[in-house]
């Protein structure tokens with residue numbers, strides 16, 4: 334009898350594997366605290382210093398044209414929001430922009446954004462630099478034509494359904510959002526892949542340990558696609574960019590999502 338019982342347990346584990354709980358982090362508070370701690374004065378100065386050497390690298394040559402193209406496609410003056418603007422590395426890429434709001438949780442980064450990369454090419458009459466977390470900040474009735482965020486959500490901060498729908502609500506009707514998310518699959522080493530394969534067969538106690546260890550802001554393509562499908566956005570496109578050199582090493586998902594009607598603006602013709 335005990336043997337039979339034992340067999341039943343194993344068989345259950347194998348044939349009805351416990352589903353892994355959703356390991357996406359949904360709590361931004363701890364992340365926000367860590368970010369403020371990380372981006373202190375000294376780290377922020379190093380970041381700003383790096384901006385100058387970043388120009389002309391493959392990654393710079395990837396992101397700058399995307400921002401130029403997306404903002405240039407409006408053919409009219411626009412209001413832009415950068416989420417996690419940091420030192421303002423990409424301000425000079427923005428076209429048609431009459432007002433830019435840059436929100437960042439790290440004060441030292443924002444202070445350096447007053448003198449951003451290629452400041453002489455920044456052609457924006459009004460720049461508002463706001464210190465705060467994008468999750469908590471109340472933008473009131475403000476709306477934007479273009480929102481972008483590079484290296485922030487799905488990286489330092491979680492990309493949640495709430496923040497996705499906040500982007501949607503903050504956009505004007507023909508608005509567009511562009512953001513990056515770290516590709517979780519690209520970060521998995523062999524050990525992690527093996528553990529995932531073995532996961533359904535592991536005892537519940539070990540599963541619990543792994544579930545906790547694997548909680549992450551990074552996302553797989555499927556997780557991101559599901560999140561976007563369930564969000565207020567109907568029109569979105571996810572691509573993948575493997576950093577080629579210059580900045581951070583690894584792969585990002587890139588999302589371009591439109592609120593409603595963007596038929597008047599042709600992108601990437």
Ligand SMILES: C[S@@+](CC[C@H](N)C(=O)[O-])C[C@H]1O[C@@H](n2cnc3c(N)ncnc32)[C@H](O)[C@@H]1O
Pocket residue numbers: 361365368369372416417418419420421422423436437438439442465466467468482483484485489490
């Ligand atoms: C890797 S840096 C990217 C900065 C800039 N987007 C760039 O590409 O150079 C991440 C930035 O996101 C900011 N950040 C992280 N979490 C945030 C949050 N919840 N709200 C606002 N800013 C945040 C950090 O303070 C930091 O400046």
